Amino acid sequence: MKTELLKDAESPGNLRDRFSTEHEAPHQQLLAWRQRIGYFLDVPISRADQARGFHGTIDAWRGGDLTFMDCRTDPVSQSRSAARISTDTVRQYAFHILVDGAIETRTGTHPKRVAMQSAPGIVALDMGQPMQMTRSGCRLQALFLPRTLLASVLPEPESIHGSVIEYRSPIARLIPAQLAELARNIPHMSTSESSEAMRACALLIGAAFGKEAGLTGNARAAVRAAAFAQARRYIDENLHESDLSPESVLRTSPLSRPTLYRLFENEGGLAAYIRNRRLSQAAEELRRYPHKAVIEIAYGLGFNSASDFNRAFRRAYEMSPLDFRQFSL
Structure with missing residues (x-):
């Protein structure tokens, strides 16, 4: 076969x-x-x-x-x-x-x-x-x-x-x-x-x-696409910063609040996108650093407590952080 x-x-x-x-x-x-x-x-x-x-x-x-x-x-x-x-x-x-x-x-x-x-x-x-x-x-x-x-x-x-x-x-x-x-x-x-x-x-x-x-076709769409890419890059570069938030992204963007928020509608909203990118980075760190404490990864990515992190991770990936790490080894 x-x-x-x-x-x-x-x-x-x-x-x-x-x-x-x-x-x-x-x-x-x-x-x-x-x-x-x-x-x-x-x-x-x-x-x-x-x-x-x-x-x-x-x-x-x-x-x-x-x-x-x-x-x-x-x-x-x-x-x-x-x-x-x-x-x-x-x-x-x-x-x-x-x-x-x-x-x-x-x-x-x-x-x-x-x-x-x-x-x-x-x-x-x-x-x-x-x-x-x-x-x-x-x-x-x-x-x-x-x-x-x-x-x-x-x-x-x-x-x-x-x-x-x-x-x-x-x-x-x-x-x-x-x-x-x-x-x-x-x-x-x-x-x-x-x-x-x-x-x-x-x-x-x-x-x-x-x-x-709406990401191609004319100059306005090209500007939106470039600003969308810029916002995503900013988020990825600042996942470990405690003050990363929709407000901090907005301050770096040339787009208005409604326009920027519309671009992230398919992601569940800008705040949801930031949270999910942090969870994705947490999953990567759980896999790459098997001896790094889970709570250290959670705090380093802006989560306020182990319980908040475990609850968000399980909701996103349908398993606990420790189970995910074990599966990935």
Whole structure:
């Protein structure tokens, strides 16, 4: 059973790969699916799930540093946890394109961003950030691409993690035909042709997300994008400063309070973004410094007490700081 397709996504060459559970015994089918994608996603399995059997197929093609997949599955849940992210190197971006069925995707830490898809559309996922996905029986396509490609058309691409677009805006309405052409022709393409076709689709989808987020398209949007990036950099550079707050970010920004706050709406608000970045940094320090006291990490990142930190960390990562550290070792 092949499981190396995405791991080697930076190497040149076009790889075609087909996977199906149909040749497995029914009680082994969901286990086979988990084994196929388990190097970058977690698939919870109960005894009842296993007994029911599971039908799933993946047709995948790789061209250069991009990968295109066409998937059909029975209902299934998949997730990418912060603990998993801390132990692997999968950091591509993915556009999950719903063709038929329904998908619920949860992203972020607290509050969670919940995206419900029952109509054709696309959810953007950053493999460097946590997510949980619950599918009905559905067909979806997926386009995996490197951050550098997405960043060429979309400033701060991590900000669209969990966002959804449907085919309503003028630029988004161009996407279905291009995807259909890609799916129809990619089995017959050369390596260079498939790479070029996937790149064209990725750039079009990235531009559509940028337009939806108001981060591209004119001088005013460019100023907002630059100020958004500046605010995020300031926050990351001052996570260990006790006076880091929405007010201190506002003092360094050329934007008005309402405009700056609107840019962080998808993150749950500016205060939530600061808290979640501190929690993310705490998770990194728990992994990198196994002998550093948890309370030292908490105080160093602006938390007032061990109980406040433990409660916030558990709410964000669904495990205690000590359990997270143990998992990451």
